[in-house]
Amino acid sequence: MNMEIRLTNDITPVGNDYRTVSDVIALLTRDYQAQPSLDAIARKIGQDATELQKTFTRWAGLSPKAFLQAVTIDHAKRLLKDEKLPLLEASYELGLSSPGRLHDLFVTHEAMSPGEWKTGGVGLEIRHGFHDSPFGRALLMITDRGLCGLAFADDEAAEPEALRDMTGRWPGARFVEDREATRPYAVRIFDPACWKPGEPLRVVLIGTDFQIRVWEQLLEIPLGRLCTYSHLAGRIGAPKASRAVGAAVGRNPVSFVVPCHRAIGKSGALTGYHWGLTRKRAMLGWEAAKV
DNA sequence: ATTTGGTGTTGTG
DNA sequence: CACAACACCAAAT
Incomplete structure (x- = not known):
């Protein structure tokens, strides 16, 4: 995990953020019907909830909730329209x-x-x-x-x-x-x-x-x-x-x-x-x- | 909800 | 040259 790419601004993360983020996304989409709370997610992947929120938001510019919103079928349809x-x-x-x-x-x-x-x-x-x-x-x-x-x-x-x-x-x-x-x-x-x-x-x-x-x-x-x-x-x-x-x-x-x-x-x-x-x-x- | 039949292009033998 | 495979789609169960 060498992090030789230091990006110039902070919208893009370095290193292994994606690992965390993809875990969250996978979880979020798999049981999105259960509307898992941030706490529940954090517990499942073994991280502190506020830390998780921060990592995710830094990565996407979007909170986990907003993110989920952005990849629903409804949203996609609206964009397609x-x-x-x-x-x-x-x-x-x-x-x-x-x-x-x-x-x-x-x-x-x-x-x-x-x-x-x-x-x-x-x-x-x-x-x-x-x-x-x-x-x-x-x-x-x-x-x-x-x-x-x-x-x-x-x-x-x-x-x-x-x-x-x-x-x-x-x-x-x-x-x-x-x-x-x-x-x-x-x-x-x-x-x-x-x-x-x-x-x-x-x-x-x-x-x-x-x-x-x-x-x-x-x-x-x-x-x-x-x-x-x-x-x-x-x-x-x-x-x-x-x-x-x-x-x-x-x-x-x-x-x-x-x-x-x-x-x-x-x-x-x-x-x-x-x-x-x-x-x-x-x-x-x-x-x-x-x- | 699931199945079915119609698709165009590509990769394989 | 034929044939199966595919990140699909619409219509009919």
Whole structure:
């Protein structure tokens, strides 16, 4: 648990806060019907109640209660409502001119098809490193053209598995651990204070045509907003392909930056997440406080 | 509430 | 080339 990432402001925690926080979230969502009190939760995970309240609020900018509110189906439905089929273009304009910015991270991306990188990019070198993040240990992977992968692990014990998951996606690439190289990306990505235009974050998307189209649509979803799989399907011109869209979203290699966590089912249910539903909830709750 | 049938794309053999 | 798997969805039990 080395905490080499000291973030510049206090909205983001260091180190193992996420462990505590994810425990709370898991508990909160599992027996939310019982409306467990803060005391009860604190007792269950063996922490002092006021300390817990403080940790959680520092992490999310939201009290546990408000957090729970922010990830209910009702709330999700409300957000979906002004999704407005015609296009998110309206909110696009809005996002650029107002503080509720779109493209929160100011990403520029380029796409690379599997064929392209197989022929042209054999021996493509990918450098990687783990860093602390608000959502646990984050694995960042970069090429000389930009960020190509972002994955998560609950703790250090889970790191090898995350690494395997990611390296398996690009057999043939050469992998080198290089945390010095990945560190600046980690800082930039997880500290909203760094989300400014200027030097946009360079991302390289490696995937099939269809996947790229889906991922590009995901980038259009503003911070704090949600989108259904079927709506995404409509936007890429394959209105009946919502299921295929779901699969593509699930294979997004640059999670969080390409906001796959903002895609949910039409009912408002969160449905699924490659790195665990609890983490998806955590991201949405965290974002809810930052709109 | 649960089941069922219709989906588009991808990975496997 | 076929076939199963999938972070879905709507309509019919």
